[in-house]
Amino acid sequence: MKTWIHFTLNGSPVSIETDNDRTLLKLLREDLHITSLKNSCNVGECGACTILLDGEAVRSCLLLAVMVDGKRVDTLESLGSPVNMHPIQKAYLEVGAVQCGFCTPGMILATKALLDKNPNPTREEARLALSGNLCRCTGYKKILDAVLLAAKWMRGED
Amino acid sequence: MLGDRLQKYEGIAAVTGRLQYVDDIMLPGMLTMKGLHSTEAHARIRAIHMEEALAMPGVACILTWKDLHQNRWGYCGESYVLAEDCVQYVGQPILVVAAVDEDTALDAIERIRVDYEPLPAVFNPYEAMKDEVKATDKPSNWFKFFGTDDVRKIRRGDIEEAFDQSKWVFEDEFISQFQAHVSLETHVAVSTFDETGTLLVYSCAQGIDWVHSTLSQTLGLPMEAVRVRGGLLGGGFGGKADAGPEVLAALATLRTGKPCKWRWSMHEELRMPVKRGAFNLICKTGVSENGKILARHIRTNQDCGAYCYRGNKSIDRHGCAATGPYYIPTYWYDGRVIHTNKVPAAALRGFAVPPGSLASEVSMDRVARRIGIDPLKFRMENALRDGDPNANGQAMYGTGIMACLEALQPYWEEPYERNPGPHLFRGRGLGTALMPNGLTGGGSPITGDVKLMLNGLVSISMGLTEMGQGLKTVMRQLAAEVLALPEDRITVLNADTSAVPAAASPGASQATYINGNALLPALQQVREMLIRHGAEHFQVPEDKIILADGVISVSGEDRSISYAALAGLLAGQGITLMATSSYKSAYKKLDENGLGEPYEVYAYAACMCQVLIDEETGQMTVERIISAVDCGKAYNPMMVEGQIEGGAIMNMGMATMESVYPGYPERHHMVDNLNEYAVPTTMDAPDVESIIIEVPCPTGPMGAKGPSEVASAMIAPAVANAVGDAIGIYPTKTPITAEDVYWLLQKRGAEDKE
Ligand code: FES
Ligand code: FES
Numbered sequence: 001m002k003t004w005i006h007f008t009l010n011g012s013p014v015s016i017e018t019d020n021d022r023t024l025l026k027l028l029r030e031d032l033h034i035t036s037l038k039n040s041c042n043v044g045e046c047g048a049c050t051i052l053l054d055g056e057a058v059r060s061c062l063l064l065a066v067m068v069d070g071k072r073v074d075t076l077e078s079l080g081s082p083v084n085m086h087p088i089q090k091a092y093l094e095v096g097a098v099q100c101g102f103c104t105p106g107m108i109l110a111t112k113a114l115l116d117k118n119p120n121p122t123r124e125e126a127r128l129a130l131s132g133n134l135c136r137c138t139g140y141k142k143i144l145d146a147v148l149l150a151a152k153w154m155r156g157e158d
Numbered sequence: 159m160l161g162d163r164l165q166k167y168e169g170i171a172a173v174t175g176r177l178q179y180v181d182d183i184m185l186p187g188m189l190t191m192k193g194l195h196s197t198e199a200h201a202r203i204r205a206i207h208m209e210e211a212l213a214m215p216g217v218a219c220i221l222t223w224k225d226l227h228q229n230r231w232g233y234c235g236e237s238y239v240l241a242e243d244c245v246q247y248v249g250q251p252i253l254v255v256a257a258v259d260e261d262t263a264l265d266a267i268e269r270i271r272v273d274y275e276p277l278p279a280v281f282n283p284y285e286a287m288k289d290e291v292k293a294t295d296k297p298s299n300w301f302k303f304f305g306t307d308d309v310r311k312i313r314r315g316d317i318e319e320a321f322d323q324s325k326w327v328f329e330d331e332f333i334s335q336f337q338a339h340v341s342l343e344t345h346v347a348v349s350t351f352d353e354t355g356t357l358l359v360y361s362c363a364q365g366i367d368w369v370h371s372t373l374s375q376t377l378g379l380p381m382e383a384v385r386v387r388g389g390l391l392g393g394g395f396g397g398k399a400d401a402g403p404e405v406l407a408a409l410a411t412l413r414t415g416k417p418c419k420w421r422w423s424m425h426e427e428l429r430m431p432v433k434r435g436a437f438n439l440i441c442k443t444g445v446s447e448n449g450k451i452l453a454r455h456i457r458t459n460q461d462c463g464a465y466c467y468r469g470n471k472s473i474d475r476h477g478c479a480a481t482g483p484y485y486i487p488t489y490w491y492d493g494r495v496i497h498t499n500k501v502p503a504a505a506l507r508g509f510a511v512p513p514g515s516l517a518s519e520v521s522m523d524r525v526a527r528r529i530g531i532d533p534l535k536f537r538m539e540n541a542l543r544d545g546d547p548n549a550n551g552q553a554m555y556g557t558g559i560m561a562c563l564e565a566l567q568p569y570w571e572e573p574y575e576r577n578p579g580p581h582l583f584r585g586r587g588l589g590t591a592l593m594p595n596g597l598t599g600g601g602s603p604i605t606g607d608v609k610l611m612l613n614g615l616v617s618i619s620m621g622l623t624e625m626g627q628g629l630k631t632v633m634r635q636l637a638a639e640v641l642a643l644p645e646d647r648i649t650v651l652n653a654d655t656s657a658v659p660a661a662a663s664p665g666a667s668q669a670t671y672i673n674g675n676a677l678l679p680a681l682q683q684v685r686e687m688l689i690r691h692g693a694e695h696f697q698v699p700e701d702k703i704i705l706a707d708g709v710i711s712v713s714g715e716d717r718s719i720s721y722a723a724l725a726g727l728l729a730g731q732g733i734t735l736m737a738t739s740s741y742k743s744a745y746k747k748l749d750e751n752g753l754g755e756p757y758e759v760y761a762y763a764a765c766m767c768q769v770l771i772d773e774e775t776g777q778m779t780v781e782r783i784i785s786a787v788d789c790g791k792a793y794n795p796m797m798v799e800g801q802i803e804g805g806a807i808m809n810m811g812m813a814t815m816e817s818v819y820p821g822y823p824e825r826h827h828m829v830d831n832l833n834e835y836a837v838p839t840t841m842d843a844p845d846v847e848s849i850i851i852e853v854p855c856p857t858g859p860m861g862a863k864g865p866s867e868v869a870s871a872m873i874a875p876a877v878a879n880a881v882g883d884a885i886g887i888y889p890t891k892t893p894i895t896a897e898d899v900y901w902l903l904q905k906r907g908a909e910d911k912e
Contacts, residue, residue, distance in 0.1 A: 035182035036175025036380040038392070040342045041424040045832035048342050076175035089173040093165045099627065099804065101172035102342040102392030108173060127840045134837060136340055136393050139803035141845045 005069040009034075010078040018065045025049045027065035028075065036076040036105045040134075047133030050106035051075050057113035059132070073139055076105040079112065088112055089151035092143075100135035106133050111147050125147060160639045160860060166426060167650065168390075168624075169630045179392055180346045180362045181421055188348070189218050189256040190587030191403075191410060191420035192263035192312035194270055195429060196245035196252055199499040199826070200279035201294065203243050204273060206253065211266040214766045216258040218414045220266070223369045223405055225413070227378030230535055232400065236465040237431070237502065239376055239405050245274070246294050246464035246502050248828055249429025256410040256418050277727035279499040281819075281826040283461040286498045293497040294464055296506055301466045301495035303473075308494055310473045312752030314551055315488030320453030329523050332441065333891045334513040334874075336461075337434040337811075338829075339506055340837050344390020345402035349410070350417035356656075359408050361388040364398045364625050370655045372401040373408055384408070389653025394625040395808070396505030397432060400467070406890040423830045433818055434504025436461040437476070437513035440522045444488075449531050451540050453488040456480045456517070460495045460503075460510065461823075467504035469495070474756060475594060475747070476510035477545055479871075482518035482550045483559035483592040483762050484540040489549050491752065500819065506809055508593065508871040515591045519875030520888055523587065533588050533879070534570050537764070538563050548592070551753040552746075554760060556863075558788025558853035559590065562764035565786040565849045567803040569766050576884075581773040584781070587879025590764040593868035594757035595671050606677035607658075608637070608684050614708060614722025616641060616684075619651035619658040622673045627801065627866060632793040636859065638672055640681040641688070643708035643721065670793065671759060674859030675743035683737035688721065691728060691735070695719060764812045765806070767876035771884045776900030780877060781811055789865035790855035798865050802848040803827040805870030813874035815893050887904035 034064040038048035045061040080086035114129035126147040223240040257263035280291040301306040352358040357716040366388040403420035410418040444453040477491035502534035630650040692710035693700040711718035746755035766781040790799040854861030882888035
């Protein structure tokens with residue numbers, strides 16, 4: 001069974017016909033070729049496939065594509081490009097929070113969702129907000145540093 | 159420049175989602191592949207029924223071992239690309255399907271029936287050692303090194319005499335688990351044809367040159383008929399050292415003429431080779447009246463699963479490192495490898511060293527406490543110093559262990575509350591590690607090329623693969639330092655078998671050390687050329703020439719020329735500034751007593767962990783990890799910290815939660831996915847405090863050596879020792895789960911009553 005869905009992807013309208021059992025992860029990566037989000041566990045445990053759904057960080061491997069009909073989906077592409085980086089992206093670079101980079105898109109989006117709601121999180125709040133995103137390389141310390149640095153920059157403090 | 163906290167070379171692409179990993183390659187008409195894996199631990203394959211699958215529309219081909227030119231491969235020649243008439247572990251790949259899309263491929267797999275005749279299987283290594291039930295078709299479960307020999311030995315001194323002279327002799331048995339790498343990027347390969355019509359395989363392996371030769375052997379193609387590209391990995395940690403899905407992806411392309419992708423799901427990834435195998439070891443230590451270690455005897459059995467991937471390499475490395483970073487005058491070692499019907503094991507961050515550190519370090523703590531010496535003081539008393547022999551009798555230099563231990567002293571001496579609440583007990587433990595850098599037997603030679611281009615950029619090409627650790631970044635820093643120009647004018651070519659020099663895998667913490675050593679002479683030659691041609695250009699003596707910021711100037715004058723302009727002038731005379739150099743690390747082959755110089759250089763580290771234990775539930779929190787790591791010279795302190803922090807948390811996972819076979823060695827149950835295989839999250843990981851120690855490595859490029867594995871290998875014992883400190887009884891197996899702590903507490907309760 002297929003269904004037509006209409007949603008906003010990174011600010012632009014998308015209309016596409018999709019299988020009812022297709023996950024959002026597959027729709028985005030394989031049908032729409034948005035490759036910043038990653039497929040890792042495909043069972044909701046790692047956060048590599050994180051996207052923003054109406055501003056909330058969610059795992060696209062656990063969502064069916066048909067569930068986003070009428071909603072707003074944002075991926076890392078919506079934040080900034082190499083010539084115009086978002087402060088969160090700059091902060092991840094500044095403190096060395098990127099090693100292999102595979103968790104990075106999901107981490108940055110989870111950070112964005114947190115900071116949009118809570119511009120001045122404590123380290124423990126940041127820990128909790130990112131607890132669904134695994135990173136096997138960094139040991140998380142520099143990622144938490146990046147979240148707090150980005151928060152500071154976004155509040156306009158230096 | 160060296161010592162700067164330079165951002166990652168590929169960083170901007172990473173944070174903007176523009177890095178193209180192998181799974182992100184999507185080619186028109188590309189087929190999707192899926193594997194069929196054994197559901198049996200040991201069985202004969204009577205028949206495979208795939209007629210129905212073959213007839214399905216959309217199925218392009220089904221490949222079995224018969225389609226391969228050569229099915230056996232690997233360092234020990236034991237591994238199979240695909241199972242033949244027998245399967246020897248659950249998860250072993252039997253065949254692959256290539257189809258138009260994933261659903262069709264999965265559908266086809268479901269319609270294939272394998273007719274198994276189950277054979278007796280053995281999971282428990284202690285059972286396997288009895289050699290009654292055979293895990294494979296070999297005559298014995300004991301792996302034979304070089305023909306008939308099933309033990310690797312070190313014999314340094316007379317062990318019986320040394321134990322006789324010891325005031326105290328302690329013996330403990332330890333057991334570690336099967337640990338998975340869990341690189342977030344699972345194994346994936348894409349194969350196609352390049353612009354010249356050559357078979358091109360995109361690989362996420364750590365060593366694409368090994369993949370290249372494996373492809374050539376298994377497919378029966380000359381090296382020039384295959385090209386491998388790689389260099390962007392979503393994590394490696396040793397799990398991607400060898401070829402994985404590349405061979406069958408390439409074969410499917412050869413068969414169908416179409417691009418093919420084979421990506422392992424995380425479920426498959428956890429079941430497929432390789433893992434870190436489990437180690438069972440008995441550590442016996444003799445100590446003198448005044449607290450000096452006199453002797454140690456280590457007896458190790460490594461459970462390597464069905465096939466041995468690395469043979470003597472891992473077991474020799476283990477024997478070398480199991481002394482810990484201590485001077486031990488008399489040392490014996492017996493290392494064996496045992497086969498069971500489990501997934502084959504090989505390297506994982508630190509290879510076979512972490513289980514050795516576990517035994518060595520927990521023993522150190524138990525000994526220190528039993529003879530009444532402070533554990534830190536006991537370690538300092540026995541720490542290796544320059545000139546002391548290591549396990550194999552090799553004299554050690556650049557020994558940073560004392561500096562690491564001294565750095566920990568203030569933390570160790572800080573007071574802390576041992577009993578912060580009802581049922582809550584806090585403890586602290588120390589851990590150290592000694593890590594050989596590089597491969598046994600010196601590894602293969604590595605080449606680096608350096609060239610000043612007409613646009614003023616310097617291009618360096620190197621064989622070792624960037625695997626996320628920042629190798630390209632630090633090599634740029636090294637080049638910038640030597641050539642006196644900003645890092646952004648240095649480009650790095652890497653990981654394309656048709657374009658860059660061949661090299662082995664960046665395993666064994668050798669990347670900075672070996673690649674740096676390979677590149678450094680070439681960089682220095684280009685620097686000398688710049689000075690010489692600059693001097694000729696300005697008609698001044700060479701000592702008047704100053705190189706800075708990509709510009710050659712004359713000391714005391716305002717004459718100068720940019721590197722680009724000089725390169726242009728020289729090109730007109732037919733001269734290009736370029737150089738190439740290579741490096742192979744030195745070693746002295748082990749003799750029949752296991753004595754020699756197996757590795758060129760060793761790294762050192764020490765750490766302190768603090769844990770909090772809830773006596774009611776056994777629940778443990780790792781509250782603090784302080785790591786002091788000697789990396790010789792930190793080219794990029796930010797990246798060294800990254801290695802220390804990441805390495806610590808990965809090994810904390812080994813200490814507290816990770817196991818491919820939960821309940822090992824008792825039960826045979828294999829994890830399904832990350833829902834069952836827990837790895838540390840932000841909620842588990844404390845903020846690791848790193849201390850970088852720089853004791854220059856005499857043979858290192860600008861004094862450097864590799865920090866990554868040594869920083870990891872010491873954490874598990876420190877956690878175990880902290881548990882011992884908190885509850886008064888030491889765990890001797892990993893992982894130490896809440897259940898284990900609970901049972902240790904029960905055992906202590908029982909002992910108290912006696
Ligand atoms: S891929 Fe979605 S959570 Fe792991
Ligand atoms: S940087 Fe590799 S998984 Fe996070």
